[in-house]
Structures are given as structure tokens and as C-alpha cells.
Amino acid sequence: MHRFANPSRFLRAANAVLPWCAGLTVLLLAAGLYFALLGSPPDYQQGETVRIMYIHVPSAWMALFVYGCMAAASASALIWRHPLADLIAKSAAPIGAGFTLICLLTGSLWGKPMWGAWWVWDARLTSVLVLFFLYLGYIALVNAFDDPVRGYRAAGILALVGVVNLPIIKFSVDWWNTLHQPASVMRLDGPAIHPAMLWPLLLMAGGFMLFFVTVLILRVRGEIAAAKVRNLQLSLARG
Amino acid sequence: MTRKRRRLYAVLAGLVMLGIAAALVLTALRDSVVFFYSPSDLAGKPLAAGQRIRIGGLVAAGSVAKSPDGVATRFTVTDMKADIPVSYSGILPDLFREGQGVVVEGRLEPGGAFQASEVLAKHDENYMPPEVADALKRAGRWKHADEQPAK
Numbered sequence: 075m076h077r078f079a080n081p082s083r084f085l086r087a088a089n090a091v092l093p094w095c096a097g098l099t100v101l102l103l104a105a106g107l108y109f110a111l112l113g114s115p116p117d118y119q120q121g122e123t124v125r126i127m128y129i130h131v132p133s134a135w136m137a138l139f140v141y142g143c144m145a146a147a148s149a150s151a152l153i154w155r156h157p158l159a160d161l162i163a164k165s166a167a168p169i170g171a172g173f174t175l176i177c178l179l180t181g182s183l184w185g186k187p188m189w190g191a192w193w194v195w196d197a198r199l200t201s202v203l204v205l206f207f208l209y210l211g212y213i214a215l216v217n218a219f220d221d222p223v224r225g226y227r228a229a230g231i232l233a234l235v236g237v238v239n240l241p242i243i244k245f246s247v248d249w250w251n252t253l254h255q256p257a258s259v260m261r262l263d264g265p266a267i268h269p270a271m272l273w274p275l276l277l278m279a280g281g282f283m284l285f286f287v288t289v290l291i292l293r294v295r296g297e298i299a300a301a302k303v304r305n306l307q308l309s310l311a312r313g
Numbered sequence: 314m315t316r317k318r319r320r321l322y323a324v325l326a327g328l329v330m331l332g333i334a335a336a337l338v339l340t341a342l343r344d345s346v347v348f349f350y351s352p353s354d355l356a357g358k359p360l361a362a363g364q365r366i367r368i369g370g371l372v373a374a375g376s377v378a379k380s381p382d383g384v385a386t387r388f389t390v391t392d393m394k395a396d397i398p399v400s401y402s403g404i405l406p407d408l409f410r411e412g413q414g415v416v417v418e419g420r421l422e423p424g425g426a427f428q429a430s431e432v433l434a435k436h437d438e439n440y441m442p443p444e445v446a447d448a449l450k451r452a453g454r455w456k457h458a459d460e461q462p463a464k
Binding site for chain 2: 097115116117118119120122127150152153154155185188189190191194195196197234235237238242249250251252253256257260261266267268270271
């Protein structure tokens, strides 16, 4: 892990895997969308509406996963002062916020026909909304200081505080009565979802994951370049 | 102890304390975090007159009756231990049927009946194609014996 904290070593590795990630993202999303929209059966109970799941569930998983990555990167930046870790956390935040927003919007579109409500204040929906605000708070805080290092410190602490929300989101449906259903895939006694629907879901999840890696590499590359420009400007100004 | 060590322990201790604080807060607020009560929860709850609450359970088999005007519906919400009779007038969600999970919001009336102002359908975590659901029912391995598939 510590080896890749060196930006130039990270860039070499990232540039090597980037085309593969981008290509696989396109392939997996194309195959996943075909099976999600056309090549999978309707649900016995929800009919064709179940197809919202193939977008909603992977984006919800990614919303949690990206936050976990962001918090881990913030922790390693706070503890070991890896300069790259701050850049990774900052680059991941808008991607995670995007996944969370997609999750909330598709969930709302799914809730109306199935439950009869666009939104309810149950524990699952509310905790995911809090996650969205944590992302927005992180983005606002990391950009709020003239000195980037102070922004990274403050936002990193916020990211770590927000970690407490992740288990709440995951287990909200087990700990409390919610309108949202309990877990269908990530549960101890195996998936409660038919393989004909599970495979398209996993394809989409793989596509979302590689999309995240691809965009993260692009954004971290941009942040490294921006940091170089800032350092050059500072040294020029000093003459 | 190096500085890195110290920062690592500070972060870990902070996370543990935050976790404990969150657990305490959520335990204290348990009654407001739950989205609905089950009919048997309700028996032991002191409720103010006219207080709005949500109750959740299954629509009891054979309990749904439409009024002649077609707008009002009466049905029983059950958790297999206690039953509550519910009356509601309005549009029911598509998934509403006997044996289906529902959450109803409204007021408990003095007679013990529940006047609902909103009915939400709750579905479970099982997903399968219709043919598989039919095959399971034919084989007698269906978990929800009184549930009918959506038409």
C-alpha cells in the first residue's frame, strides 16, 4: 500500500490499467443493460418495474463503497500523511455523491408504483439521504480553505465521522421496521433473488465498479497535475 | 510511540467513541426510528387520543371488503398474533392484495378500529420470474400460502 503513495509510481500503474478499466466498463455496462432491460424475466410480484433494480441497487452499493474508500483514504492521509491519499479522497467524493443521487432518484421512481409513495421517512431512506449530505459537506469543506492542506484535514475528519453512518445504512432494514425491503443479495443465507435476475445485477454492479475506478483515475490524474501547477506558480512567485 | 502511531490510535479511539455515541442515541430514539408498529406492539403502547401512527403487517386473507361505492375499503392488518380492522377510502397501491405486507398511516379510533389516511404496500426481498413462483406454488414450497401473484 505504502509503495503506491508515491504519485509518480501511482501514475505509472494507473496509466497502465486505465484503458483496460475503461474498455471493461463499456463492455460490462453494455452487456448488463441488455440483460437488465431485455434479457431478464419480469418479477412475479413487481412485473416489469423490477428493472429499476438493475440501476438502483448497484448505485446504492457504490454509494456505500465509494464512501468507504473515501474514509479509508482520509484516514491514511490523517495518520500517515500520504499526500496522494488526500487527492484520492477528494477525487472520489463527487463520484460517490453522484451514485448516491442516482440511488435516491431511482428509488423514488420505484417507490411510487410499488409502495404508493415517492418518499417516506423510514430508517433506510433517511440514512441514505444523510449519506448524500455527508458527501456534499465533504465537497464543500475540502474546497473551503485557501490552503489546500487545511481543507484536506477538516474534510478528512468529517469523512471519518460519517463512517458511523455506513453500518446504520446497511443494517437499518434489520434493526428497525422500515418500508424498504431487507437485503436480497448480501445476506448470510444466500441471495433471495433468482439467478436469472442476479446475473444481470452483478454485471451492472461490475460495470459501475469499473466506471468508478476509471473516473477516479482520471480525476486523480487531474488533481496531481493541478498540484504540480500550484507548486510551480508558488516557486515562480517566490522568484 | 511515534507520531504516526499516536495519530492511528487517536483515529481508532475516535471511531470507537463515535460508534458508541451513535448506538446510544439510536437506542434512545428507537421508538421514533421505527417506521411502523405491528398490531401486537400496539397493545402495550399508551397512545394519545387521535395520535397519528403507522401500523404494518399483512392484509389478512379474506378480509378485504369494498364498499358499494367502490371508494372505501375495509380490511384487517395482522401480524399473526394480533389483528386490527382498518378502513380506508382512496386509491390503493398496485401491490395491495390479501396476504401482502402493508403499512397504513392514520388514527386509532375509540372502538379499536383504525381509520387510515394512507396505505403503502410493502414487498419482501424475494425476486423471481412468474414461472418460478408458479412452480414453487405447485410444488407446495411457497412460503406465503395465502399470497396471490399480481395479475
